[in-house]
Amino acid sequence: MIYRETGQFKTTYAADQAIFPIVQDRFVVLLAAAAAFVVPPLVAGEYWLQAILIPFLVYALAALGLNILTGYAGQISLGTGGFMAVGAYSAFKLSTAFPWLNIVAVFLLSGVIAALVGIVFGIPSLRIKGFYLAVATLASQFFLIWLFNKVPWFVNYASSGTITAPGRRVLGVMVTGPNATAAARYVVALAFVAVFALVAKNLVRGRVGRAWMAIRDRDIAAEIIGVRPLRTKLLAFAISSFYCGIAGAELVFLFLGSAETQAFDINQSFLVLFMVIIGGLGSVLGSFLGAAFIIVVPIFLTNLPHMVGLDVSVALLKQIELMVFGGLILFFLVVEPHGLARLWQIGKEKLRLWPFPH
């Protein structure tokens, strides 16, 4: 940034290893976080909150989860949609079976359930690697969706097969269900994302994260220096699924309101994978940038013709959208295969030296 670390001397290791070692950085981030809690609910309209900000936060959480698994631990997964579905259906079952349970506890518990399912489907990763694993994780995707479709117990025997978020309160404010305001739902989603982004950041720079990265970079070498592949890989699957599970629960409870299994199909898995790759593999910030990009671009593309006053048919628009979307992904990969996070980093480095780069 335009400020520098000049004059800020560290006297303890703890201070040296802080997430934001520069005072100004810390200040700016705290301020931004506080602003994120206060400003949008007051300023942004219903449309902005509902159509852009809430899905952004929900998908950012899912992308964080997948980034832990794919970016840090190096296990490509195409089962994100399935794990999100586990979270959503568990949250639905928990909140309807125990109406007195606080919705925050419901979310956390459904995350735990998703984590357990994730461990089960992570077991093949011990033997299967690379793209074979990616395809194998599709098994979990298809199996889980089929299961939720087939067993009526999961939807409380509703004939429509739809799960609907019941209205629940946190601290006296309605946060889920049809009567909750978009602002309340936004704040809940933001709180979850903020807490879990912090957790993720600390996980990946600690012992656990280093073990993941060692496994990612060369698993045999990691094994030789004493990283246990079984525990490390399964832990990555568990934590990743935990995040995805909460994201799935939020998707239904805070964003959609009600959903069927189609909301968690294979396209969701790809969408989240896109976010991770476009944002940057192995970067917490990248998960947010990727989620923002993937959420905003389609909305922008849909509205663009209206903005410039063109009248295009819906079908044609859909096709152009697909083309531009695919083209943009190709473009970004060609320009910067390491994602938006890397671009951000490069920009920061440049600004640090600016205006005297030599």
Next chain:
Amino acid sequence: MIELLRAVLVAPFADMAGNPTFLVEVLLGGIAAGLMYSLVALGFVLIFKASGVFNFAQGVMVLFAALTLVGLMDMGVPVPIALALTVVVMIALAFAIERAVLRPLVNQEPIILFMATIGLNFFLEGFGEMAWGANVKKLDIGIPDTSFIVRGVQMNRLELTAALTAAVMVAVLAVFFQRTRIGRALRAVADDHEAALSIGIPLKTIWIVVWSVAGLVAIVAGIMWGSKSGVQFSLSLLALKALPVLILGGFTSVPGAIVGGLIIGVGEKLGEVYWGPLVGGAIENWFAYVLALTFLLFRPQGLFGEKIIERV
């Protein structure tokens, strides 16, 4: 409990033994379906073998080829010319992909290239539908979709044709890979990019050739699937059907794609017919994956894939 075990372990086999004609029909249906999957999986294998790219867009290439062919035929172009034009389009596509996607991304990590092919997938889907329309079209190039009966067993002409085509194609590809100069170059590139470059094999040309061949395979698969179920968007989902075949047979093996296809096709049909009703049916979406997964647990590189040797 005993009841359940009986229903799972005994009753299906009793059913099979009780009606052998039906069993043969199911098996044949499975083989035919499996070969159709193999046709799609072949395209994956070719590209993975020669460039290490996991080409997710193969399914859409099938759709794109079929759409182009049908589009041209609808415009009144006779079948042979339409076919030739489709071939030209697919080769042009190979050139474009090499120039726009592969060349800038050379030496990137496999997952980045995989992502790029998913981007390509979206692009081609939009482009194909924009150029030729999104409604379901009927593809008819003169293979009747009718059945005939041999010794009490029903067979379908179209499926038989598809099976024969697959067999012929594999034979041709095998000769192409083993006997021709360019086939040898392809194998060299697959073995080691750098070594191939150092003895003067042009990577660019090889990639174009291999994507063109995959395009041709896509045309054949498109014709077969198009005549079977109409040319429509769902053709692009074939990629998902072909993936279990692919991991079962191994990413790098042409015969593996065929054998994998047969195992998946037969396994899927048997599972659907004899075990499916136990769990409420509609298991075909995931059964193939679980089947492939079981095989993978014993052979992580697929049945015929190259053994993965890791050194530290």
